[in-house]
Amino acid sequence: MKLSNFPSVHALLACGLVVLISSLTAACDDGGGHMASTANPHASRAALAMLDKGGSAVDAAIAAQLVLTLVEPQSSGIGGGAFLMHWEEEARKVTAYDGREKAPMAATPSLFLKESGDPMGFMEAVVGGRAVGVPGVLAMLKLAHDDHGRLAWKDLFAPAITLADNGFEVSARLHGMITGMKKLADHASTREVYFKDGKPLPVGHLLRNPAYAASLRSIAVNGPDAFYEGEIADAIVETARNHSNAGLITQQDLGAYEAKRRSPVCRPYRRYRVCGMPPPTSGGLTSLMILGLIEPYSISALRPGSPMAVHLISEASRLAYADRSLYMADADFADVPVGGLLDDGYLHGRSRLIDPGRSMGKASAGTPPRRSAQTLGANVDVSLPSTSHLAIVDRWGDAVSMTTSVEGPFGAHIMAGGFILNNQLTDFSFRPEVGGRPVANRVEPGKRPRSSMSPTIVLHENGDFFAAIGSPGGSRIITYVTQTLVALLDWDMDMQSAIDLPRHVNRNGGTELEAVDPLQDRADALRKLGHEVKVRTITSGLHGIRRTEAGLDGGADRRREGIVLGSQ
Ligand code: GLU
Numbered sequence: 001m002k003l004s005n006f007p008s009v010h011a012l013l014a015c016g017l018v019v020l021i022s023s024l025t026a027a028c029d030d031g032g033g034h035m036a037s038t039a040n041p042h043a044s045r046a047a048l049a050m051l052d053k054g055g056s057a058v059d060a061a062i063a064a065q066l067v068l069t070l071v072e073p074q075s076s077g078i079g080g081g082a083f084l085m086h087w088e089e090e091a092r093k094v095t096a097y098d099g100r101e102k103a104p105m106a107a108t109p110s111l112f113l114k115e116s117g118d119p120m121g122f123m124e125a126v127v128g129g130r131a132v133g134v135p136g137v138l139a140m141l142k143l144a145h146d147d148h149g150r151l152a153w154k155d156l157f158a159p160a161i162t163l164a165d166n167g168f169e170v171s172a173r174l175h176g177m178i179t180g181m182k183k184l185a186d187h188a189s190t191r192e193v194y195f196k197d198g199k200p201l202p203v204g205h206l207l208r209n210p211a212y213a214a215s216l217r218s219i220a221v222n223g224p225d226a227f228y229e230g231e232i233a234d235a236i237v238e239t240a241r242n243h244s245n246a247g248l249i250t251q252q253d254l255g256a257y258e259a260k261r262r263s264p265v266c267r268p269y270r271r272y273r274v275c276g277m278p279p280p281t282s283g284g285l286t287s288l289m290i291l292g293l294i295e296p297y298s299i300s301a302l303r304p305g306s307p308m309a310v311h312l313i314s315e316a317s318r319l320a321y322a323d324r325s326l327y328m329a330d331a332d333f334a335d336v337p338v339g340g341l342l343d344d345g346y347l348h349g350r351s352r353l354i355d356p357g358r359s360m361g362k363a364s365a366g367t368p369p370r371r372s373a374q375t376l377g378a379n380v381d382v383s384l385p386s387t388s389h390l391a392i393v394d395r396w397g398d399a400v401s402m403t404t405s406v407e408g409p410f411g412a413h414i415m416a417g418g419f420i421l422n423n424q425l426t427d428f429s430f431r432p433e434v435g436g437r438p439v440a441n442r443v444e445p446g447k448r449p450r451s452s453m454s455p456t457i458v459l460h461e462n463g464d465f466f467a468a469i470g471s472p473g474g475s476r477i478i479t480y481v482t483q484t485l486v487a488l489l490d491w492d493m494d495m496q497s498a499i500d501l502p503r504h505v506n507r508n509g510g511t512e513l514e515a516v517d518p519l520q521d522r523a524d525a526l527r528k529l530g531h532e533v534k535v536r537t538i539t540s541g542l543h544g545i546r547r548t549e550a551g552l553d554g555g556a557d558r559r560r561e562g563i564v565l566g567s568q
Contacts, residue, residue: 037391039390043072046063047390050156080135081133085277085400085455086400097261104250106445129240131425170207174201175200211417235416279336290316300490313479326376346368389543393547403454406424427451456470467547469543473539480505542555
């Protein structure tokens with residue numbers, strides 16, 4: 001086995017041995033190797049176990065998701081939704097799988113309005129059944145498994161069932177999240193699982209989840225039908241509707257859910273082709289727009305993280321986020337000008353609004369081609385960070401880049417069947433109209449709420465696979481992913497170094513800088529350029545894998561608790 005460039009190796013690699021490290025570059029003489037980077041060590045282990053058994057990247061992603069539901073319940077789970085980007089080496093093809101939650105058929109645009117007509121408070125809307133969308137994770141994973149699975153569906157459940165039966169130790173991060181969510185103990189379903197004697201489960205507590213194990217056993221044998229119909233479906237409906245903040249979800253909504261295959265949105269950038277997830281997420285489009293807007297600038301000549309690099313990326317972000325807030329929503333419902341927003345002429349014209357010497361302040365939305373006038377109201381974002389991203393490459397060279405979410409930490413704060421129910425409907429605009437104009441992302445029956453999740457696959461110019469990357473982080477996700485793409489594609493950084501770079505965020509407002517040293521000079525320089533600088537903790541959760549001539553190069557975000565595992 002050849003090894004190179006492994007900055008934080010905790011165990012020595014050898015062909016045939018499992019590798020347990022936080023970042024690595026590895027390849028065996030006899031092939032390209034396989035690798036998984038997820039947000040939790042248990043999930044990375046489950047993924048690796050499937051890959052070692054000859055499973056595909058999709059098999060490994062399913063095993064990891066089933067474990068994440070248990071060990072990282074604050075972030076994602078089978079009661080939530082996900083987007084999965086898939087690279088198929090043999091067909092040289094990227095496919096986008098959409099498992100986003102849908103609004104129940106009884107939902108109306110006024111779902112989050114009070115009787116006065118004003119929007120509800122955010123947490124008022126989050127907690128309870130009101131914001132529970134029809135979960136899409138299992139339907140999507142089954143669709144991807146039908147296309148790309150190599151192991152039997154039921155075999156993918158073994159690691160999660162074992163952990164749910166035998167228990168796992170509560171991590172510092174999980175303990176912190178339980179402690180931080182003040183309303184989590186309000187409902188008996190979550191109180192019984194995550195609290196003991198009225199206190200958040202301590203770090204190291206062995207958490208067993210027999211109800212989840214029972215749900216998994218049933219879904220393992222009977223497939224997702226056992227989730228979308230029958231006992232589990234009944235429990236979801238009962239829990240969501242039987243709450244003082246009652247939900248609208250019905251058995252019919254669950255039975256009618258369908259995951260979708262969609263065409264990815266792709267655009268050339270430098271010597272690469274970047275493919276993102278299309279609507280209903282704004283992630284792919286906005287991130288490709290930012291790249292298109294900075295393309296005329298020689299970013300590679302700038303130092304990573306230098307004030308000028310942060311300035312140019314921030315200004316491009318302002319412009320892209322301005323368009324995002326107006327035009328992006330579920331394209332099955334809204335007329336999203338996908339082609340217009342990615343049009344070279346449009347982007348290069350908008351790029352000329354960037355002044356290297358001065359911030360433009362708040363950007364206004366543009367008018368992309370084939371869009372005669374702005375007839376929409378702007379969407380206002382509110383979300384709290386949760387969500388999870390995983391990247392996996394299998395021995396055949398197929399790859400998965402999947403971002404998965406229950407929306408806010410612990411979703412709707414209620415559980416059925418041993419798993420958290422999402423609050424994804426709060427990703428809709430609470431106000432259906434602004435200034436008399438309809439908001440594209442308003443609630444409508446059967447519609448998917450606009451997301452920011454940005455699972456991304458990058459190809460070389462010749463169409464070969466290069467990288468899989470993504471992150472959690474609410475509407476900041478787009479900036480985390482784009483910034484990391486710039487580090488990989490303009491600055492040729494290795495995956496871990498790209499993930500480690502101090503974060504900066506601009507969502508068409510202040511410029512947020514991650515509170516890491518050295519900061520002062522950068523903050524001062526940006527203030528001189530007219531930025532309103534805010535220094536804060538920024539907890540991205542990037543997980544990615546890159547293919548290089550030396551082999552697979554993986555990284556896991558040290559801001560969370562994930563690890564990269566690989567073996568041959
Ligand atoms: N619900 C958000 C979305 O789909 C993600 C939330 C998060 O990352 O914390 O964009």
